[in-house]
Amino acid sequence: MLRGIFAPIPTSFTEDGDVDYRSLERNLNRWAQTDLTGVVVLGSNGEFVYLSEKEKVEMVRFVREHFPGDRPVIAGTGCESTRATVALTARAAEAGCDAALVLTPHYFKGAMNPGVLKRFFFDVADSAEIPVMLYNMPGNTGLNMTSALVIELSEHPNIVGIKDSGGNIVQISEIIAGTPDDFSVFAGSGSFLLPALTMGAVGGTLAVANIMADECAATLAASEAGDMEKAVALQRNLLKPNAAVTGRFGIPGLKAAMDMLGFSGGPPRRPMLPLPEESRRELRSVLADAGLDPRGH
Amino acid sequence: MLRGIFAPIPTSFTEDGDVDYRSLERNLNRWAQTDLTGVVVLGSNGEFVYLSEKEKVEMVRFVREHFPGDRPVIAGTGCESTRATVALTARAAEAGCDAALVLTPHYFKGAMNPGVLKRFFFDVADSAEIPVMLYNMPGNTGLNMTSALVIELSEHPNIVGIKDSGGNIVQISEIIAGTPDDFSVFAGSGSFLLPALTMGAVGGTLAVANIMADECAATLAASEAGDMEKAVALQRNLLKPNAAVTGRFGIPGLKAAMDMLGFSGGPPRRPMLPLPEESRRELRSVLADAGLDPRGH
């Protein structure tokens, strides 16, 4: 059963926009020294929509190869078409990934009714040689998977959990209440990690875990130990850094924070642009206020 | 400091659409026998937008008079104009209400920027002889008060709390983290009562508390006692009845549930229509599944 804190890692790029495997390897080595349970490659923070088909496969292989074998790697394999999703999931399985995180197809929003989505996820789960985790990301897709649909999908033996980034705690509560006990519900953002854990979530895939891995892991540990006072204090401390590296400054903010904290963040790929100087100052101040040490450039 | 579980009580109507004070009195007597901390008159569930100016004042007086004097009554006094809100708040104070719950004006959405809203709430709070509680209800108003605005408003000495019905647990967490310790944050729906309490909310104003007052109070008590297992079980049991008397079947559903459970629910005022028979069957089943005894008509 999937559980614990996962970092949806960014893809490193050179100034020219090529994938920068040396920086990525350095980052992986550092994440390996934290309390992270594992990592997600090709999540939204991995800028997967900016990667070519070939780069996606290379990324999956590289990350699995360069991250400790005893820690799980989850691969984001959702594409718009069923066939592309099936194919990429097969590549992730071959590479030794532990699970596939499958985003809802969404470009044709009007056509993605529950019946179509059910057929899509069942087709992918049927063919996959690794467990499938659903990925609900309405902020980017403009499409929400309802709790009723998720509960229906949880009946498939190879659909083992969900990362819900929508942040609707009622929906998360309904999913937990309606799915089997071994169906893993993950918070999709550090901003609502503890509320989700309280209602029965068993982990999180959190952008902020890239830079505050141990703090996220400690929040989970305190929650599991029933030390709510400590858990709440830790959760509150996550709020502002989490907002800074997600909604407020986005991936450019996450990468800038990584640079400040000794990782190799580097630039995002175009059309995304690096964080402007003024925002960097604000970001630095947020990180310092949260007890971090943003001395990097 | 305001804390505890409040029921936003419905306004009883006769079949002809007049206010039915006899039914209302019966209901108030029953609520007085529960563990409710207090009630809210003229909340959304009170169909306040369907009452005339005169009826609003009568309702406030009647409820304060017929509910135990040692239990607080909060009056919903938000109107679109500042002057009407100020006037109704003065009537509520005269009637002996303990606080005013003030909804965001919202018809001219485009004009209700943070500066205008700040001036509105400060004007109302300046003139009010009772404490003011903010009321954020984006589902009905189409307008959300951001955490930044609420934090700014909390600096006013006579603005003492907020009922947030939006259900955005991140926003609620940010408000709790950013406001003074004696600023009361209330969950605005039973569906996210426990997550809100976990993050530091001190109570709730919950439609479902009209029919499950003791269960809501027990959830709060378990949370305060640190018995999370019990609290989570109670919270989960609230989910479906809460959905049934809010989003799913609305006020017609709440009133039908009251009828089934021995209260005097009666019809909503037009244009709202009573719950259709098929929905009543579903509702009855939801209530029974939650351990209630829906034997009434």
Next chain:
Amino acid sequence: MLRGIFAPIPTSFTEDGDVDYRSLERNLNRWAQTDLTGVVVLGSNGEFVYLSEKEKVEMVRFVREHFPGDRPVIAGTGCESTRATVALTARAAEAGCDAALVLTPHYFKGAMNPGVLKRFFFDVADSAEIPVMLYNMPGNTGLNMTSALVIELSEHPNIVGIKDSGGNIVQISEIIAGTPDDFSVFAGSGSFLLPALTMGAVGGTLAVANIMADECAATLAASEAGDMEKAVALQRNLLKPNAAVTGRFGIPGLKAAMDMLGFSGGPPRRPMLPLPEESRRELRSVLADAGLDPRGH
């Protein structure tokens, strides 16, 4: 059959926030000298949600009394409850108004399904002694009346038209195509007057007609005469002033523009605030660019 250009007139207020009937009378006299077909009292631009029950009735009477008897006055009579809408419509009929413009009730958005709305409008139209015009204003209400619903409502003998402010030209086209030939479709904003006329609309109720009455009337005349080149030129010239007195600067902008153009605009009622100085400068420039003469304060 209702047709032509109507101005949804603002309610004049003194600096203290009382209704300013002297200013209103001056404005009515000026509008009477334009090519306006008639006026709408208690429309959105009339800040009707900020008026008391008593003020609404007074406004209806005053405007009908002080505007030329041979020109129609339409009264906005939509309230949230059926009974209040019926009562205000009766007052408008007594006052001699020519039609009632009835907004969709909308606070309980989730409950306002097509069946409920149909019953509401039929109840109002059944009881009304003057013709009823539907008022679709999704920007303020957060609720859109679909073309299917409007077509169904158009079957009632006393529902004679619609003012559609949504600006969805496809919906407007569908309504025109699906309703009887004597059902009057009015553009609800000057920004899409000509496209609506082209598809078969027969008039408009336009905020911008308060300050550019003759230009709006000329657009209608050119369209009816088939002089599309002239109509398009006139329509284009309406775009920026229209945006300035609606979405961009709102009612504060409309009132400021009236002050600049020799009307008595005055302040909006609180919580709305007068247009800030910087915006006034931009507004003045927009008006001048459109060929107006904004010399007033």
Next chain:
Amino acid sequence: MLRGIFAPIPTSFTEDGDVDYRSLERNLNRWAQTDLTGVVVLGSNGEFVYLSEKEKVEMVRFVREHFPGDRPVIAGTGCESTRATVALTARAAEAGCDAALVLTPHYFKGAMNPGVLKRFFFDVADSAEIPVMLYNMPGNTGLNMTSALVIELSEHPNIVGIKDSGGNIVQISEIIAGTPDDFSVFAGSGSFLLPALTMGAVGGTLAVANIMADECAATLAASEAGDMEKAVALQRNLLKPNAAVTGRFGIPGLKAAMDMLGFSGGPPRRPMLPLPEESRRELRSVLADAGLDPRGH
């Protein structure tokens, strides 16, 4: 200067989900016998998000090769990343396409501010050897390009027009009024073709043009000839078939309609599913009502 009626052609698939070039060729031959000005390959109706990188290039080449050389072919080349968009645009130019239709990147909605979008479109237009047409499709992307942004982009010498599928006639009017006379504004849906033409649009890229090419061309011709009565009648007749092959039944509806009308529609690619039988009956009736002859299977 780009002008006229273009069909955004579907990609034909076999039952197994492979690209079906024989069916596509048959369709291209039929479209070549209509009054279509040209076609768009890899538009939304081409299910471009379901095609592999290789298939996209093949499609562009095949369509250009098999459509009459004297009629323009526009290629949809928008991808999420700048580099992929630049590369595909280069392939389209090599294949002899006449222009590139470039969709807004949109997955990271929060990061796609006007500055980022401007840089993206300028980067693409700078490198492109064929003219660039902007593609605004908020219904699928969840992102709208404002008229202010489009006006700014129109200053680039190689950005020559826009296909606006949003249907906001005010925005379209503002764009036409604010851009140079040789900037081509195209309606993006047959439902608002005439209103857009009236305000100064010079063509359309219309799903419904796949099945009613001559009717669309006749609408444009009547509008250009100033025969508004005929234009309006033609436009009204487009409304229901257009709705059926776009919002109502989507691409499965368009393909089913093609099958009924003697084209080779075939199935959509998964996850989209063929139109269910009940919807096919409704569709057939819509087509017949519009004067078509849906005798095919």
